[in-house]
Amino acid sequence: MKNNSSRLLLPAILVLAAFLRIYRLGSYDLWFDEVLCVFQKADLSNILNGKILDSNPPLYFLILHFFTPFKTSEFTLRIPSAIFGVLTVFAIYKFSKRFFNEKAALISSFLLAISPFHIYYSQEVKMYSMFILFSLLSLYFLTLAITEGKESKNLWWTGFVITNALSLYTHYYAIMLILVEAMIFFFYSIFNGFNKETTNKWLNSNIIMLVIFLPWTPIMFKEHLFKTSGFVTTWIPTPGLETFFYTFKNFSVGFSSPRWNYLLASLVFGLCFILGIIELYKRKEFFLIVASYFFIPPVLLFLLSQYRPVYLDRYISFTIPIFCVILASGISRFKIFPISIFLILISAFSYFGYINLYETIPYLHQAPGEHVRIPIKPAVQFIEEQFEQGDIIGHSCRSTLLSFEYYSWRKQNFLATKNFEKYPQSSAWNHSSLLPELVPGSVKDAKRIWLVLSWWDPLPSLDPISQELKTWMDAHYKQVSYKKFEGIDLYLYERLAK
Numbered sequence: 001m002k003n004n005s006s007r008l009l010l011p012a013i014l015v016l017a018a019f020l021r022i023y024r025l026g027s028y029d030l031w032f033d034e035v036l037c038v039f040q041k042a043d044l045s046n047i048l049n050g051k052i053l054d055s056n057p058p059l060y061f062l063i064l065h066f067f068t069p070f071k072t073s074e075f076t077l078r079i080p081s082a083i084f085g086v087l088t089v090f091a092i093y094k095f096s097k098r099f100f101n102e103k104a105a106l107i108s109s110f111l112l113a114i115s116p117f118h119i120y121y122s123q124e125v126k127m128y129s130m131f132i133l134f135s136l137l138s139l140y141f142l143t144l145a146i147t148e149g150k151e152s153k154n155l156w157w158t159g160f161v162i163t164n165a166l167s168l169y170t171h172y173y174a175i176m177l178i179l180v181e182a183m184i185f186f187f188y189s190i191f192n193g194f195n196k197e198t199t200n201k202w203l204n205s206n207i208i209m210l211v212i213f214l215p216w217t218p219i220m221f222k223e224h225l226f227k228t229s230g231f232v233t234t235w236i237p238t239p240g241l242e243t244f245f246y247t248f249k250n251f252s253v254g255f256s257s258p259r260w261n262y263l264l265a266s267l268v269f270g271l272c273f274i275l276g277i278i279e280l281y282k283r284k285e286f287f288l289i290v291a292s293y294f295f296i297p298p299v300l301l302f303l304l305s306q307y308r309p310v311y312l313d314r315y316i317s318f319t320i321p322i323f324c325v326i327l328a329s330g331i332s333r334f335k336i337f338p339i340s341i342f343l344i345l346i347s348a349f350s351y352f353g354y355i356n357l358y359e360t361i362p363y364l365h366q367a368p369g370e371h372v373r374i375p376i377k378p379a380v381q382f383i384e385e386q387f388e389q390g391d392i393i394g395h396s397c398r399s400t401l402l403s404f405e406y407y408s409w410r411k412q413n414f415l416a417t418k419n420f421e422k423y424p425q426s427s428a429w430n431h432s433s434l435l436p437e438l439v440p441g442s443v444k445d446a447k448r449i450w451l452v453l454s455w456w457d458p459l460p461s462l463d464p465i466s467q468e469l470k471t472w473m474d475a476h477y478k479q480v481s482y483k484k485f486e487g488i489d490l491y492l493y494e495r496l497a498k
Helices: 003-022 032-041 044-049 059-067 074-099 102-113 116-121 128-147 150-168 174-192 196-224 242-253 259-281 284-305 313-331 336-354 377-386 398-408 464-476
Strands: 392-395 413-416 448-454 477-485 488-495
Touching (some): 003 102, 074 116, 074 128, 102 313, 116 242, 128 196, 128 313, 150 196, 242 313, 259 313, 259 336, 284 313, 464 477
């Protein structure tokens, strides 16, 4: 493509990326995982000590702590993720232009800009958008360092160290990223010959990264490793071979695409992907780097998950830019008219994956860990208008509990008739308990109880745990009101007259 058109197209793509990430940014209420981050960002000492329930390193929480007020709008809290998302669109342009060509660079940046999967994590109060950016930059600097001339290697190795250190302090799966990059280095060296100077710089870079991360490792082992929820995998299903198709589908059109859309999209995306692999294979040194970076993480997680399930698409989200690079390589081999047809089709498929990004996740088994966003504020407001001193607000599921506390500032109770699970909890966690409180002891002093029955996703009828709790309440208290909200059944009970 001509330079004049590039100077116009890249800004247009970046504006589109920003619009899609800002549009509806504050239109849905904070869900459980987001509220965890918001509560945890408030206490600087606990962030630095790792005493937080979300078992991740401190960098993202520090950014939230210093750049967003505590009690602020959903829009403001999600702005950092949106900014990192747009920066990643620019970074993929620079990556593709440096190692491929201008046409592939514009196409790959456009594909990432409209990607429902990437938009999803660019609109969430979580660290994934930032992790994706640092990971891509890390691969960019590594590729430069092992393929470029000697005169620029020190600068590239410095960038490699810095971006990987930032990744390590953002998400623990950066350890897998570094492992994959080590495999890329060895594969590249085997096929192109080991260079003593390059090997020494790679070793020194990894040692420096280790030294930078070393102060945090005792905290990782003491506070996080198999102690808090992030390392507990009992809720993650064991993946099967079909999981790879679900990941491909989610990377293509997101979690919310209707079946007809993703089945049609899989044909077009699949064709572009195969053509991209073939095109990249012609440039063997880059094929080795790109293919290793994209394929090794899901295969590695798949194998580990046969022992302990750890396979979630968000854990390999750092490969989504390279997915777009592969697609762009396949599309860019054509002339302008076929390219336009491909991009129009992909835009249409992406649209149907985007329009209900948070309101509908139709096939939950294809998106474990991702949930429909339930409106919280209407139910909170209803309770606040009728709340009386001494009332208790009880939940049958922790999915709504922390969001209720964030929007109401009242203590919430997680009620149950029996202990049905164990949930590791940080000793410094000072908000509503995420461990079930057993009735009748937990409600013995209450005259009125607001019972919030919900699940992680809206169900056509009450889940068994909620039904069991409601049955107990019906037997011991008098139901005086009921109101249905989206994803929430709200009951008010009073103590039975003796």
